[in-house]
Amino acid sequence: xxxxxxxxxxxxxxxxxxxxxxxxxxxxxxxxxxxxxxxxxxxxxxxxxxxxxxxxxxxxxxxxxxxxxxxxxxxxxxxxxxxxxxxxxxxxxxxxxxxxxxxxxxxxxxxxxxxxxxxxxxxxxxxxxxxxxxxxxxxxxxxxxxxxxxxxxxxxxxxxxxxxxxxxxxxxxxxxxxxxxxxxxxxxxxxxxxxxxxxxxxxxxxxxxxxxxxxxxxxxxxxxxxxxxxxxxxxxxxxxxxxxxxxxxxxxxxxxxxxxxxxxxxxxxxxxxxxxxxxxxxxxxxxxxxxxxxxxxxxxxxxxxxxxxxxxxxxxxxxxxxxxxxxxxxxxxxxxxxxxxxxxxxxxxxxxxxxxxxxxxxxxxxxxxxxxxxxxxxxxxxxxxxxxxxxxxxxxxxxxxxxxxxxxxxx
Ligand code: HEC
Ligand code: HEC
Numbered sequence: 001x002x003x004x005x006x007x008x009x010x011x012x013x014x015x016x017x018x019x020x021x022x023x024x025x026x027x028x029x030x031x032x033x034x035x036x037x038x039x040x041x042x043x044x045x046x047x048x049x050x051x052x053x054x055x056x057x058x059x060x061x062x063x064x065x066x067x068x069x070x071x072x073x074x075x076x077x078x079x080x081x082x083x084x085x086x087x088x089x090x091x092x093x094x095x096x097x098x099x100x101x102x103x104x105x106x107x108x109x110x111x112x113x114x115x116x117x118x119x120x121x122x123x124x125x126x127x128x129x130x131x132x133x134x135x136x137x138x139x140x141x142x143x144x145x146x147x148x149x150x151x152x153x154x155x156x157x158x159x160x161x162x163x164x165x166x167x168x169x170x171x172x173x174x175x176x177x178x179x180x181x182x183x184x185x186x187x188x189x190x191x192x193x194x195x196x197x198x199x200x201x202x203x204x205x206x207x208x209x210x211x212x213x214x215x216x217x218x219x220x221x222x223x224x225x226x227x228x229x230x231x232x233x234x235x236x237x238x239x240x241x242x243x244x245x246x247x248x249x250x251x252x253x254x255x256x257x258x259x260x261x262x263x264x265x266x267x268x269x270x271x272x273x274x275x276x277x278x279x280x281x282x283x284x285x286x287x288x289x290x291x292x293x294x295x296x297x298x299x300x301x302x303x304x305x306x307x308x309x310x311x312x313x314x315x316x317x318x319x320x321x322x323x324x325x326x327x328x329x330x331x332x333x334x335x336x337x338x339x340x341x342x343x344x345x346x347x348x349x350x351x352x353x354x355x356x357x358x359x360x361x362x363x364x365x366x367x368x369x370x371x372x373x374x375x376x377x378x379x380x381x382x383x384x385x386x387x388x389x390x391x392x393x394x395x396x397x398x399x400x401x402x403x404x405x406x407x408x409x410x411x
Contacts, residue, residue: 077141077248079132081221088160089131097165100158103150112166117232120224123172127163129224133248134159142248173225174284174312194268205260210269213253216313222250227311228284231274238266273311284312285351285390292368292397293404294377302375304328304366304383304397307358310351316389318357319348323383327369333362342367348388361405375399 007015038056039047047055054060079085101112104122109115112122122130136142137151138159154162166172188203190196199217201209213220216227226234240246241258249255261269290306304323310316321328332345349364351357359365368381375381381397 074247075141076250076252077132077136078139079135080250081128085131086128088156089128089163090160091157092127092131092160092162092164094161094164094168096158097161097163100154100162101165104162107146111169111171113169113172114230117230118236119230120233121172121229122166123169124228125166125173125224126219127160127167128221130163130166131159132222133224134162136248142246173228194265194272197265197269198272202260207257207260210257210273214273226273229274231270234274235266235270238270239263242266284310284314285316285387285393286311287385287393287395290395290397291400291404292375292381294379294399294402295371295375296402297374299374300326300369300371302326302368302371303361304368304381305359305361306366306395306397307356308351309356310353312389313353314389315350315352316387317348317350319386319388321366321383321385323368323381325368325373325375325381326371327367328383329367329369330364331367332364377401 005012007018009015010019034053034056035049038052039049041047051060104112107114107116107119108122109119112125114121133142134151134154135156137144137147138154140148151159188196188200190200196202197207198210201207201212210226212218213223214226237246238254238258238261241249241254242261244255247255258266286309288307288309290304292302292304295302308318318330320330330345330349331342333340333342335341345364349357357364366383368375377399379399381399383395383397385393385395387393
């Protein structure tokens with residue numbers, strides 16, 4: 001049965017035209033969508049017809065980006081401060097450590113007291129810190145060529161043994177958790193910006209006080225002692241954290257802080273914490289500005305001046321000193337009855353923790369007596385100072401012009 005009207009009456013030419021047009025439209029769309037457009041890719045080769053069709057309808061053997069190797073997840077360290085880790089650290093055997101430590105002395109110094117400015121002193125460092133840093137070097141989380149190689153050769157037990165050995169050495173870094181500044185010193189009103197950063201931080205920049213983690217006065221697990229560490233090393237590590245070259249700090253603790261510091265601040269912080277004299281073993285006593293004056297021909301006495309800071313947590317006492325150019329005596333000037341007298345200071349000069357004492361023309365100073373030669377401007381006078389606790393410290397006094405009242409007056 002037929003119909004003489006409607007789309008299915010193929011006798012009607014309009015119907016046929018309609019059907020053909022629809023079919024042509026579908027055909028062209030298919031060709032455009034699945035073949036022509038699908039063949040041309042923005043960043044790839046032109047596909048053959050078959051793959052173009054497959055791709056267009058979503059079938060593909062190529063997994064694309066999903067199949068590419070992903071960079072490994074970046075974690076700062078393999079160490080977490082779990083009770084297992086701490087038990088492993090505590091299991092370290094000092095005596096076994098001493099044997100392995102023979103491999104370290106060439107760089108870190110005998111007993112871990114490093115003679116070199118860019119190599120950290122390990123003696124007295126917290127065992128957990130040594131253990132973690134060794135593992136970070138081993139796993140490549142902290143990069144420094146030779147240390148990486150050294151650490152790879154160690155087992156975890158070796159690390160624990162070494163940590164126990166170095167942590168137990170004296171004469172290196174003082175204990176971190178000692179006394180800090182008195183409360184009054186920990187104020188944001190503190191005038192010295194470096195001391196302010198260390199003991200009060202800078203809330204404006206989100207910088208917490210360094211002392212809260214590094215001491216003096218407090219200690220956070222995993223934070224290395226800085227007091228007595230080489231200043232140059234401290235400064236380099238701060239720069240490394242700031243520039244992202246060192247990334248092994250858990251939770252970016254140090255990177256976040258270091259990026260907030262200016263290079264001048266890094267330098268000042270390192271100078272405050274660090275051992276002053278790079279080729280003297282780190283100590284609590286810091287000496288700065290040692291100077292003396294040129295002497296006129298024939299003169300046999302001279303004065304020697306310097307500034308001493310006690311960065312430790314115990315009082316120390318400057319007892320005396322010696323020099324090859326003459327007798328070296330600690331003197332005190334006083335004027336009890338209006339008459340200025342100068343006499344040797346008996347019993348030495350006490351320097352309290354945190355105290356800075358200036359030995360200047362006037363009050364306290366060293367006298368050079370019985371000079372064997374006259375002192376010439378621009379020269380240096382070598383002397384050894386003797387402290388009750390810090391022991392002997394070598395100092396080079398710069399010879400300034402005759403009559404100079406302050407160091408550097410000659411230039
Ligand atoms: C060739 C010299 C060299 C030798 C040998 C060497 N070290 Fe080091 N070590 C370094 C230097 C340099 C650094 C500081 C790297 C840096 O600047 O990041 C360092 C850093 C370290 C630190 C990190 C300390 C910190 O304050 O973060 C530890 C721990 C350490 N070494 C332990 C050892 C032990 C243990 C040995 C012996 C098994 C050893 N090192 C052998 C040169 C050496
Ligand atoms: C929240 C605690 C915290 C504060 C605050 C902090 N540090 Fe640290 N710092 C650490 C920890 C933890 C490490 C050890 C990172 C690691 O595991 O390698 C470290 C490492 C360092 C090191 C590298 C020492 C070494 O022996 O390798 C230096 C230098 C340093 N800090 C300086 C500072 C200074 C300066 C400040 C103050 C401006 C400061 N830190 C504030 C926690 C802190």
